[in-house]
Amino acid sequence: MKKNLGAVPAVYPMPVLMVAAYNENGSVNVMNAAWGMICAMDKIALFIDEEHKTTQNILKTKAFTVSLADKEHMAQADFFGIATGNKMPDKFERSGCHSVKSEFVNAPVIDEFPVVMECELAEVINTPNMYAIVGKIVNTAADETVIDEKGKVDPEKLDALIFDQFKSGYYVSGDKAGKAWNAGAGLMKQ
Numbered sequence: 483m484k485k486n487l488g489a490v491p492a493v494y495p496m497p498v499l500m501v502a503a504y505n506e507n508g509s510v511n512v513m514n515a516a517w518g519m520i521c522a523m524d525k526i527a528l529f530i531d532e533e534h535k536t537t538q539n540i541l542k543t544k545a546f547t548v549s550l551a552d553k554e555h556m557a558q559a560d561f562f563g564i565a566t567g568n569k570m571p572d573k574f575e576r577s578g579c580h581s582v583k584s585e586f587v588n589a590p591v592i593d594e595f596p597v598v599m600e601c602e603l604a605e606v607i608n609t610p611n612m613y614a615i616v617g618k619i620v621n622t623a624a625d626e627t628v629i630d631e632k633g634k635v636d637p638e639k640l641d642a643l644i645f646d647q648f649k650s651g652y653y654v655s656g657d658k659a660g661k662a663w664n665a666g667a668g669l670m671k672q
Contacts, residue, residue: 495644498551502590503539510574510590514563516645528615535567544603545587549595553641586621596625
């Protein structure tokens with residue numbers, strides 16, 4: 483029997499995304515965003531508040547990067563969610579992380595995070611129920627340490643963080659439970 487919990491956002495797991503853009507002075511700003519998802523083969527939607535420093539930077543520069551946080555850099559990823567660039571201009575420097583300029587867009591690539599999508603601003607959606615930044619993915623890059631023999635990202639090597647919205651925890655993904663578009667194939671024959 484299920485117990486009613488009220489209006490609780492009950493999507494699990496949520497990604498732990500590091501969204502980075504340049505500040506007006508060229509310094510790096512990064513935020514932790516769990517409310518984001520792929521919305522087309524070459525698009526990502528970030529449901530982030532309009533008031534975030536990172537959002538304002540994206541609107542000005544028309545570019546950003548989205549990295550997948552990993553277990554090894556959980557402290558930095560969490561810090562990017564706790565600290566706000568609106569009040570802490572040296573937030574990135576305090577993290578101890580390093581960055582390089584993307585070869586494809588006017589945005590920083592954070593060295594420490596193993597997978598990054600380099601994006602151009604495609605659209606801003608602003609309705610009474612939603613504010614979203616949509617990016618066109620121009621390039622995706624991954625550290626060789628998380629790439630398999632076929633040249634694809636291996637989730638079992640990634641140690642990607644996932645966010646638990648129920649109790650505000652971080653977990654690590656990686657255990658393969660089955661093969662997509664195959665696990666339910668037997669039910670097609672019934």
